[in-house]
Amino acid sequence: MLKKTFNPVLIFMVAALLMQGCIKDHCTQTYSYFVPVYKTTEEVRANIKSNAPREMERTGKLYIRGNYIFLNEIDKGIHIIDNAIPTAPKNVAFIDIPGNMDMAVKGNTLYADAYTDLVTLDITDPLNAKTTKIVENAFPFRQYYGTFYPDNSKVIVDWVKRDTTVNIDCGNGGFFGIDLNKSEAFMYNDVRSLAGYSDQSMFNSSSSKSVSPFGTGGSMARFAVAGYYLYSVTLNDLNVFEISRPQQPSFTNKINIGENIETIFPFQQKLFIGSATGMYIYSISNGGNPVKESRFLHVQSCDPVIADEKHAYVTLRTGTTCNSVSNRLEILDIADINSPSLVKTYEMTNPHGLSKDGDILFICDGANGLKVYNAADVRNLKPITAIEGIETYDVIAMNNIALVVTSDGLYQYLYADPGNIQLLSKIKVKQQ
Template structure:
């Protein structure tokens, strides 16, 4: 009988202990970095046959070809000589690639902290011809859902983060003074056209590449051997670049910054226009800059969202004193583009929207292609290119807007 009571007592103690223990632990999403060594990163560039796409990013148009970024993996090369039936040619495997720009049959691409150069004169036999090391600030995108980070096997001196593995783990509850959860222990003569989300821009003999905080200036007079000649600090979280006349317009999460490039190797700050923290591509036409501001966790870095997503039209008649002209609310805007009096806005899951912008104080919505997920557009002379959700869509211009030419899913 004594043994019976002793057994029950021990079971009771164990139950109390477990209950108390459960109150001290919770399940969290923990992100662990997937890494490559610097040597592995630099040796893994390849020209491969056609590959399936994982996540479509930005697009770039050059001559009769389209280059579609597969986020952090490389570039899909598309033959667009027949816009009604585009076809894939090959795939440039470029780890940590987000942007490209082309001049005179030479393609420049970022690969983490490096700039790599390809000769694309023979599109069926592309050759890597150069690499400039450690000239860009490597961009690391952290998973939004992660609550903790596991850095145990990460060597920050020799490892490059190329992705994340997110798992659910049972961890001890830690009380923080603020509301945010800490993220762990961190011991030729021609060029092409990019969209409004581009970080690369070629102007004459110079390539301007925006990283997290700077404009990096490369002299590309020798197309095979770019030379970094300058860098100009802008602000933290610089995102996009647009060129108009002798000005660069830099979109950042906190505002639009304007630089003069009359002296091409030395961008000079002119002015800026501040806004609350949002994702921020910009395009310019005449006296107005058009900026889409997208709200959401990925743009706010966990900060409280104060405003709705919107289009802001900024009067830059006085380039030294930009002023807000008009505001239009949007759903989920990403890239945008302009062709004559038409303004094209990629409004995410709400589709591609076409406006008449002849009167900026009274934009007129002409068309909505709501059945597509729109990410970015490039208005070319004879057609409009749009990318979103791994699909390339092409339109012809009409007097009242655009007309669908073709849809091409990259699988």
């Protein structure tokens, strides 16, 4: 059920000492906290469908299917964008899915997480998407920490910020806590999820114009569709769902991988799985029973990964719960799939998602923008350009168009001439 435990939200104070006055023995302090907005499970499920479009606020992961872009609104749902004309994309609908962080698409079917549940939607007509099945408790419970206890009989659909002023003891040296009931909590948002998305068609070595029967997902994905199976990584496990009947998925297998699993990328009957401590490679020749082939270890770090026929590309970064001390790109030789080896390391600023189309490599380098390289010789990457002034999170590059998720919206760039990359369009997030 959606009503179990929710949200990758860590609970603690988001507004420390904002105001403190002292008149004799009277001191006050103003702080902010967040109150959850609840709906019943029945109300939530009845509304998991295409609704009127919404402005973007906190964008997350990205998926492409045909002329449509599916863009996650963290913990709220999925924006549907008509991208038939890349210079003029249209935000046409929004699928309300509380607790959504990840997605995948196969044909006319979209898979998405809704807190602990797997939701399947028919998107034959994206403007009229509708739920066909919900697999309850498909993913580990999301947990709150601290003093907040959710109402487990309902679903959190939003958080409302409140400010308040309280009297405090002037001699206590500051106020760092408050008695909370079950409906009030301090909130800190963490974009790490317990399930995710991806797809196999993204990094073919050629720039084919053909449309895959699968959608295309970014490198930050935690879902992957390959053949008749949907794969999902959680913090410790690889979950397998059979989708031979796409709109009626069934859970078939769970494989313990290790700890702090983060991303998944499928390529040529392989799953490349990124973790905080390294990259795992699993064979999916027998789709329902993935088999570990090898592992490459690196220092503790968050680890998006992509691959082509010869190499795997891994970004490592600091400033996360992964406790990394490195910001770099690692390129691995995977000619011997059972023994990946490091080819070369390139220093970065704070790299996140990445994408590759032919010899052109795109890296989202956080606040340092989008970096573009000629990767024909992986031992000597040649910078082509750097697009600055945007804080980048993930990128999908295909058919000469790069879609880039940033802190302030969705950007599209034309790279038919890599030496003269041009901005095609941008959809900005709602100004707070």
